[in-house]
Amino acid sequence: MNESISKVVLAYSGGLDTTVAIKWFTEQGVEVVTFTAEIGQGTDLEDVERRAYEAGAVKHYGLNLVDEFVFDYVAPAIRANAKYEGEYPLSSALSRPLISAKLVEIAEKEGADAVAHGCTSKGNDQVRFDITVRALNPDLKVVAPTRIWRWTRQQEMEYAKSRGLRIPESHSKYSIDQNLWGRSIEGGPVEDPWNEPPEDAFEWTVSPERAPDSPEYVTLGFEKGLPSSLNGEEMGLSELIAELNSLAGKHGIGRIDHMESRIIGFKSREVYEAPAAVVILKAHKDLEKLVLTRRELQFKELADREWTNLVYEGLWGDPLRESLQEMIGRMNEYVTGEVRLKLYKGSAVVVGRKSQYAAYSLEVAGYDEGWYPTDEEARGFIQAWGLHTLMARAARRGVSKVGIG
Ligand code: ARG
Secondary structure (H helix, E strand, O other): OOOOOOEEEEEOOOOHHHHHHHHHHHHOOOEEEEEEEEOOOOOOHHHHHHHHHHHOOOEEEEEEOHHHHHHHHHHHHHHOOOOEOOOEOOHHHHHHHHHHHHHHHHHHHHOOOEEEOOOOOOOOHHHHHHHHHHHHOOOOEEEOHHHHHOOOHHHHHHHHHHOOOOOOOOOOOOEEEEEOOEEEEEOHHHOOOOOOOOHHHOOOOOOHHHOOOOOEEEEEEEEOOEEEEEOOEEOOHHHHHHHHHHHHHHOOOOEEEEEEEOOOOOEEEEEEEOHHHHHHHHHHHHHHHHHOOHHHHHHHHHHHHHHHHHHHOOOOOOHHHHHHHHHHHHOOOOOOEEEEEEEEOOEEEEEEEEOOOOOOOHHHHOOOOOOOOOHHHHHHHHHHHHHHHHHHHHHHHOOOOOOOO
16 A cells, blocks of 8 residues: 555445455554445344454444435436446446445544545446545545455455454355345356356346246336335335335346446446336336426436436536436426336336326327317428428429428
């Protein structure tokens, strides 16, 4: 480490990298405060705390931040229909700014001069942590021990053993990061884009082949762009997501396999499980299409994509993200109603939608009755609609006749 620091707050997962990091810092005379957030990944906070102290932490913070994660990060992502490159619901990406903000808060409280994380030099997460922390407090140093020591897994194990550190039991062949909004599966057998992800990569979903033979219908109620009820039962958003993860997962819904363009200039093959996210995002978009005008929808797609890219690319701290989020929130003011979906063997299909704010009228749209433009009205509209095109064509042909009527 070439920067001199005396006290660091480390984002601690309880895994091998960050456990080794605690020891590594203390051996250089740096005091380590650890911080672990439970955001729906199912971490046993007490066990992690024990590990942290065993490895040499002087103080530990174990915080359950599920609701904060859901309200401040997942909720805007739902309103923004956020799927990076059309597929990835940003589950890991959304958690980084929250963890960064807490690291900064704790560092300020503890009088630490640095924060640290366990990310490697190839991933997106390091970019998200480093930039978000510095956007919040430019005086704090950000240290990534694994980027400095560059040990192999074997070397880390040897270091841990020689220092008598308890090595986390079973280490999966995948690199997993998970929270309530989704589970990322990287590494090992999925690194080759041609290999079908093995069944043991998945924990939240059954394979569609093994899903129940009869479909299940669910109704999601939305209020101002956020799900508020499941099958008629009012529910807090965190609870609803958890419930839907198991319900949709049981039907084999939520497996995502795509080639992802990373911030750091290369592509990687990414596999995710995000049953609730897949269902909610599909339903939300559908409801927007019922309520918003054509122009709102077209414009919102641009805003949504920009918001999603900023979050993926580690720029949560950019002022543009806030401005877009405000506007996207405002455009969700009337996205209230219900969406009915059919869950069946890996697919979630919207089969019904309704809203008190629907910009739809059966009287206008129906073929059987109600409003019908006359021939004259229809031709007048078509004439005006096509006039720019017809005039340009006529001019290029060198004639003045535009084919009126
Ligand atoms: N590719 C995803 C992203 O950049 C997932 C990252 C998951 N992180 C991990 N340590 N496995 O958001």
